[in-house]
Amino acid sequence: MRPAATVTRRTVLGAGLLLIAGCKHTRASHSATLPPDESALNALLADEASVLAATTDPTQFAMHVQHYVALGGSTTGYAAPPMQPVGAYRRLLGSSTTSLRQAAIDAVDGTHAATFASIAASHEVMLRG
Numbered sequence: 001m002r003p004a005a006t007v008t009r010r011t012v013l014g015a016g017l018l019l020i021a022g023c024k025h026t027r028a029s030h031s032a033t034l035p036p037d038e039s040a041l042n043a044l045l046a047d048e049a050s051v052l053a054a055t056t057d058p059t060q061f062a063m064h065v066q067h068y069v070a071l072g073g074s075t076t077g078y079a080a081p082p083m084q085p086v087g088a089y090r091r092l093l094g095s096s097t098t099s100l101r102q103a104a105i106d107a108v109d110g111t112h113a114a115t116f117a118s119i120a121a122s123h124e125v126m127l128r129g
Helices: 009-022 027-032 038-054 058-070 084-108 110-128
Strands: none
Touching: 038 058, 038 084, 038 110, 058 110, 084 110
16 A cells, blocks of 8 residues: 655645746736837827928938838838928928937837937938038
8 A cells, every 4th residue: 555645835835836937927908008119100200201291302302201211101102392381391390300309319229219310310400401
């Protein structure tokens, strides 16, 4: 006859630790949130589209198309600069520069921060020129 198996406190504690270690804590809200910098990218893309719509200079227009693509936009629909008043362009460019600077500071992803800062610097040069 076999002796009865006894469960020790050490066995119970070890099994409990293994059970806890095997559990993975996941947040339901994490999957519902946007990836880092996604809301900034969306806002900056909209800003750049507004700047594009007001750009009259062909050289600056081409540069803004590159900015738009760098932020994730498509060149479809941006074949040539529209004819808009210059004042609207400068106002939108200034506002975009401010938004880009702040987004570069707040960015989680280093690549995004570098992209935002680079475009902000380009916009600043255009404002001064």
